[in-house]
Amino acid sequence: MLEERKKKILQAIIDEYINTAEPVSSGAIEKKYRLGCSSATIRNEMVELEKTGYLEKPHTSSGRVPSAKGYRFYVDELIKEDDISLQEIKYIQSKLETKVNEIEELTQIATSTLSEVTHYTSVSIGPRANFQNIEEVKFVLLGTRMLMAVILTDTGIVKETIIKFDEDITEQQVSTLNFIFNNKLKGKPLDEIDKPLEEYIFSEMNYSLNVIKPIMQQLDRVINEESKLYLEGANKAFELPEFKSLEVARNFINLIDTKEVVRDLLNTGFAKDINVYIGDENENEQLKDFSIITFKHRYQDKDLGTIGIIGPKRMDYSKVISVMKYISKKLNGK
Amino acid sequence: MLEERKKKILQAIIDEYINTAEPVSSGAIEKKYRLGCSSATIRNEMVELEKTGYLEKPHTSSGRVPSAKGYRFYVDELIKEDDISLQEIKYIQSKLETKVNEIEELTQIATSTLSEVTHYTSVSIGPRANFQNIEEVKFVLLGTRMLMAVILTDTGIVKETIIKFDEDITEQQVSTLNFIFNNKLKGKPLDEIDKPLEEYIFSEMNYSLNVIKPIMQQLDRVINEESKLYLEGANKAFELPEFKSLEVARNFINLIDTKEVVRDLLNTGFAKDINVYIGDENENEQLKDFSIITFKHRYQDKDLGTIGIIGPKRMDYSKVISVMKYISKKLNGK
DNA sequence: GTTTAGCAATCAAGAAGAAAGAGTGCTAAA
DNA sequence: TTTAGCACTCTTTCTTCTTGATTGCTAAAC
Numbered sequence: 001m002l003e004e005r006k007k008k009i010l011q012a013i014i015d016e017y018i019n020t021a022e023p024v025s026s027g028a029i030e031k032k033y034r035l036g037c038s039s040a041t042i043r044n045e046m047v048e049l050e051k052t053g054y055l056e057k058p059h060t061s062s063g064r065v066p067s068a069k070g071y072r073f074y075v076d077e078l079i080k081e082d083d084i085s086l087q088e089i090k091y092i093q094s095k096l097e098t099k100v101n102e103i104e105e106l107t108q109i110a111t112s113t114l115s116e117v118t119h120y121t122s123v124s125i126g127p128r129a130n131f132q133n134i135e136e137v138k139f140v141l142l143g144t145r146m147l148m149a150v151i152l153t154d155t156g157i158v159k160e161t162i163i164k165f166d167e168d169i170t171e172q173q174v175s176t177l178n179f180i181f182n183n184k185l186k187g188k189p190l191d192e193i194d195k196p197l198e199e200y201i202f203s204e205m206n207y208s209l210n211v212i213k214p215i216m217q218q219l220d221r222v223i224n225e226e227s228k229l230y231l232e233g234a235n236k237a238f239e240l241p242e243f244k245s246l247e248v249a250r251n252f253i254n255l256i257d258t259k260e261v262v263r264d265l266l267n268t269g270f271a272k273d274i275n276v277y278i279g280d281e282n283e284n285e286q287l288k289d290f291s292i293i294t295f296k297h298r299y300q301d302k303d304l305g306t307i308g309i310i311g312p313k314r315m316d317y318s319k320v321i322s323v324m325k326y327i328s329k330k331l332n333g334k
Numbered sequence: 335m336l337e338e339r340k341k342k343i344l345q346a347i348i349d350e351y352i353n354t355a356e357p358v359s360s361g362a363i364e365k366k367y368r369l370g371c372s373s374a375t376i377r378n379e380m381v382e383l384e385k386t387g388y389l390e391k392p393h394t395s396s397g398r399v400p401s402a403k404g405y406r407f408y409v410d411e412l413i414k415e416d417d418i419s420l421q422e423i424k425y426i427q428s429k430l431e432t433k434v435n436e437i438e439e440l441t442q443i444a445t446s447t448l449s450e451v452t453h454y455t456s457v458s459i460g461p462r463a464n465f466q467n468i469e470e471v472k473f474v475l476l477g478t479r480m481l482m483a484v485i486l487t488d489t490g491i492v493k494e495t496i497i498k499f500d501e502d503i504t505e506q507q508v509s510t511l512n513f514i515f516n517n518k519l520k521g522k523p524l525d526e527i528d529k530p531l532e533e534y535i536f537s538e539m540n541y542s543l544n545v546i547k548p549i550m551q552q553l554d555r556v557i558n559e560e561s562k563l564y565l566e567g568a569n570k571a572f573e574l575p576e577f578k579s580l581e582v583a584r585n586f587i588n589l590i591d592t593k594e595v596v597r598d599l600l601n602t603g604f605a606k607d608i609n610v611y612i613g614d615e616n617e618n619e620q621l622k623d624f625s626i627i628t629f630k631h632r633y634q635d636k637d638l639g640t641i642g643i644i645g646p647k648r649m650d651y652s653k654v655i656s657v658m659k660y661i662s663k664k665l666n667g668k
Numbered sequence: 669g670t671t672t673a674g675c676a677a678t679c680a681a682g683a684a685g686a687a688a689g690a691g692t693g694c695t696a697a698a
Numbered sequence: 699t700t701t702a703g704c705a706c707t708c709t710t711t712c713t714t715c716t717t718g719a720t721t722g723c724t725a726a727a728c
Contacts, residue, residue, distance in 0.1 A: 025720055040672050043721070061678045061720050101496045101552065140472050142486045148494070152476045160482070162435045162492055218435065234568075235591040238584045249583055250572045257569040359691055374701050377692070395691050395707045 002054075002073070008035055009045050010054055011078045014066045018316055021241040023063030068279045068313070071291070075276050075317050083318040084326055088117050092323070096330050103157060107297050107305045108230050110327055115233035118320050120311035121256065125266045126227030127303045129159060130191035137181040144168045149219060153190060155302045161222040163214050176205065177215070193219050227305070229259050229266075242312045248289050255286050256310065265292050266306040274324055279313050291315050295324050298332050336388075336407070342369055343379050344388055345412045348400045352650050355575040357397030402613040402647070405625070409610050409651050417652040418660055422451050426657070430664050437491060441631050441639045442564050444661055449567035452654050454645040455590065459600045460561030461637045463493060464525035471515040478502045483553060487524060489636045495556040497548050510539060511549070527553050561639070563593050563600075576646045582623050589620050590644065599626050600640040608658055613647050625649050629658050632666050 002010070012033040016024045026039040026046060035042070046064055049055045054070040057063075066074065095113040100106045107124050115122035132153035140148045147163040180201060185193065198216045201207050234256060243249045256262060261284065268282075269275055274295045280288040293315070294308035307327075309320050336344070346367040350358045360373040360380060369376070380398055383389045388404040391397075400408065429447040434440045441458050449456035466487035474482045481497040518531060532550045535541050568590060577583045590596060595618065602616070603609055608629045614622040627649075628642035641661075643654050 023720090027720075038672050039720095040674095041670085044671085047722080057721090059679060060722090062680075063720065101498055136476060138474050138476065138482075140474050140484060142470060142472065142484065142492065146486075148472075148484055148492065150474055150476065150482055152480075158476065158482065158496055160494055164435055233591070235584075235587045238587050243584075244580060246578060246580065246583070249580070250569075250577075253569045253572050253587075257567070357691090361691075372701050373691095374693095374703095375699085378700085381693080391692090393708060394693095396709075397691065 005035070005037070006045055006049060007078065008033075009042055010049055010066075010070060011074065013046075013049075013055065013064055014070060014074045014078070017066055018314055021314060023058055023065050025063035028063070066314075068281065071278045071313060071317070072281075075278065075321075079321060080318040081322070083322040088323065089326065092117060092327060092330065096327070103155075103299075103304050104227075106331070107307065108232075110297060110331060111230055111307050112232040114307060114309065114323060114327060115236065117323050118309060118311075118316070119233075119236050119239070120309045120315065120320065121231070121233045121237050122307065122309050123232070123256070123262055123266065124230045124297070124305055124307040125263060126305045127155065127157065128267070129153070129157070129223050129225075129227070130189065131303070132157060132190050134185045134188055134190055134193075137178070137185060139174050139177045139181070141169060141171060141174050147174070147215070149215065149222075151190070151219075151222070154187075155304060157304070159222050161218045163218045165211065165214060167208075167210055169211065173207075173211065180205065190223050193223060226263060229262060231256060237311070240312055242289070242314065248312075251286065251289060252310075255290065258286075261286060262310075266294055266308055270294075270296055270306075273328065274321055276317065276321070289313060291317075293317070293320050293324065295328050298328070300333055304331075339369070339371070340379055340383060341412065342367075343376055344383055344400075344404060345408065347380075347383075347389065347398055348404060348408045348412070351400055352648055355648060357392055357399050359397035362397070400648075402615065405612045405647060405651070406615075409612070409655075413655060414652040415656070417656040422657065423660065426451060426661060426664065430661070437489075437633075437638050438561075440665070441641065442566075444631060444665060445564055445641050446566040448641060448643065448657060448661060449570065451657050452643060452645075452650070453567075453570050453573070454643045454649065454654065455565070455567045455571050456641065456643050457566070457590070457596055457600065458564045458631070458639055458641040459597060460639045461489065461491065462601070463487070463491070463557050463559075463561070464523065465637070466491060466524050468519045468522055468524055468527075471512070471519060473508050473511045473515070475503060475505060475508050481508070481549070483549065483556075485524070485553075485556070488521075489638060490633075491638070493556050495552045497552045499545065499548055501542075501544055503545065507541075507545065514539065524557050527557060560597060563596060565590060571645070574646055576623070576648065582646075585620065585623060586644075589624065592620075595620060596644075600628055600642055604628075604630055604640075607662065608655055610651065610655070623647060625651075627651070627654050627658065629662050632662070634667055638665075 009029065012029050012035065013024045016028060016032065026042040029035070029042050030039040046055060050057065050064065053067055054073060055064040056067045058065060092113055095109055098109055100109070104126055107126065111122045111124040132155050134151060135154050136152040138150045140150065142148055145165045145168060147169060148160055149163060150158065150160045152158055184197060198212055201212050202209060237243055237252055238249065274293060277292040279291065289312065290310055291313050292308055292310055294306055296303055297305040297307050343363065346363050346369065347358045350362060350366065360376040363369070363376050364373040380389060384391065384398065387401055388407060389398040390401045392399060426447055429443055432443055434443070438460055441460065445456045445458040466489050468485060469488050470486040472484045474484065476482055479499045479502060481503060482494055483497060484492065484494045486492055514535060519527065532546055535546050536543060571577055571586055572583065608627060611626040613625065623646065624644055625647045626642055626644055628640055630637055631639040631641055
């Protein structure tokens with residue numbers, strides 16, 4: 001679609017811009033990237049790359065800057081494979097070897113490692129609970145009016161919630177609850193803990209509604225609640241030259257502060273292994289200055305959450321994608 | 335220590351500066367605050383307030399700005415009591431009425447409410463676990479090689495942790511564990527789960543070290559782990575004029591990003607109900623541009639964590655302190 | 669036909685200067 | 699002790715000028 005030389009020039013310009021954050025001139029390309037043609041030729045090509053929408057100019061007599069379309073082409077076609085050093089690989093390995101007892105913790109370690117290696121802000125979120133199947137439910141009596149419900153899913157995620165009552169609960173009642181839930185729910189998807197079960201317990205087991213209501217409410221809450229966002233390295237963004245602009249800095253803070261937006265970003269579209277959203281590609285005005293790159297945390301192909309990077313559009317896509325690929329592979333145990 | 339008129343002028347200057355964020359001139363004070371004297375007199379007093387260290391001047395021909403000492407005097411002596419509106423009271427009430435099952439949640443609601451009412455960034459942290467006494471310990475078997483330990487303390491805080499084993503655990507073993515821990519530990523401080531107990535279980539109960547080690551490790555971890563920081567309204571800071579300066583903005587982000595510093599701030603010095611740290615009063619260069627105000631979340635005088643505000647030195651101390659006093663009283667159930 | 673050297677035109681960024689305005693400190697009078 | 703008056707200081711803003719980078723175009727070279 002784009003002739004070879006145009007590709008080379010586009011790549012050079014984007015690489016250069018990613019490095020310097022300054023509009024790139026034909027002269028700089030001629031000098032630094034030996035493409036075997038003069039600055040005038042490069043200039044001519046630049047004019048066409050601008051006409052076809054891959055480049056932009058801040059003003060008439062300035063160098064060129066990649067457009068969203070330019071970045072998109074770069075990400076889809078020009079990316080450098082395995083842009084990751086031995087040192088980085090070793091560092092990631094050492095980090096991911098940490099013993100953890102909860103999966104959430106591993107996701108967090110991967111998230112902070114990602115931020116450390118790439119020097120961008122990273123975020124992560126746990127898996128949606130209701131896509132998982134119930135392995136086991138346990139009720140534990142704490143004191144006399146407090147119950148803890150522990151749900152173990154087939155992906156190894158453990159969810160627990162505290163349930164308070166206005167009347168005393170007996171050990172007898174607790175074991176009945178354990179019996180019912182484990183027989184009725186084992187192997188079922190998490191979100192099948194619902195009304196029918198409530199009615200069943202109420203009518204068949206002669207339980208008071210005072211006992212069942214709080215249980216169902218809390219289970220419902222814990223199953224449907226959004227998993228917690230984990231954010232790492234927000235300060236890293238402030239090292240970047242684009243954050244000299246107060247406007248950009250404020251937009252960034254607003255973005256990572258409105259958890260719903262970040263959550264949506266992490267929860268959408270996993271057609272590919274690694275998903276790249278450049279600028280306002282996903283139609284959110286708030287994102288116009290930023291790019292988001294996400295991937296699924298999988299272990300043996302089971303979904304354990306999503307990890308992502310939020311950075312400027314002028315992001316080191318090659319590096320980020322390479323590092324993500326590596327971390328993803330390691331996490332999956334492959 | 336300070337004559338009445340000087341106090342009035344100092345108060346007027348600080349009030350004005352808190353409002354406008356601009357150096358305050360003698361003329362402005364004369365016009366807006368009817369103190370019954372001319373701008374020249376105010377000017378003379380200002381000279382003395384500056385000599386004694388309560389005020390500063392950005393440059394020769396500019397108005398005055400409060401110094402750290404000035405703010406300190408203001409907070410200690412000139413603060414307005416009950417600087418809180420009926421509307422704000424109602425809003426806080428409605429927020430704090432939310433039903434919660436876990437105390438941490440209530441702390442978080444209080445934290446976000448505080449940020450919403452004051453328009454500053456707020457943070458909170460749970461109580462240090464090891465100051466609490468054990469009410470009950472429960473072990474629950476999940477699958478065959480995974481145990482969940484649930485610890486209930488006398489303050490009603492519930493801590494749970496997952497423990498994984500390399501060998502199968504029987505229900506029999508679990509009930510023995512429950513028996514031992516509840517007999518040995520009930521009423522004891524949390525951090526007494528330690529070596530002697532480990533040896534006791536090992537020798538007296540003939541447990542394999544493969545079982546005890548992971549348990550003690552995880553209990554130790556969960557007891558000594560720092561509670562999670564909760565941060566709300568970081569974006570609010572960016573509405574303030576002081577954040578026009580990139581330097582200040584970056585310092586702020588760095589500050590709230592280095593969790594240890596914030597944690598230290600929330601964990602130190604509770605001589606008073608409400609603690610105010612102005613600028614670098616607590617000797618941390620990072621804090622020089624900011625003030626921190628904290629209070630303890632108590633319920634019936636039991637410590638449930640700490641809640642604080644981080645904002646510019648030019649903070650609306652009266653408002654923040656009034657709102658905190660009100661929230662604190664409500665939380666304590668008084 | 670493509671590439672390149674040469675060059676005028678453009679525009680941002682920075683320096684330098686001028687003018688305006690706000691606020692002070694001091695003096696002398698009330 | 700307080701206040702009016704005023705010179706002085708210093709920031710802020712506006713303007714103008716200069717410098718330098720970079721482009722687009724033209725015409726010659728390949």
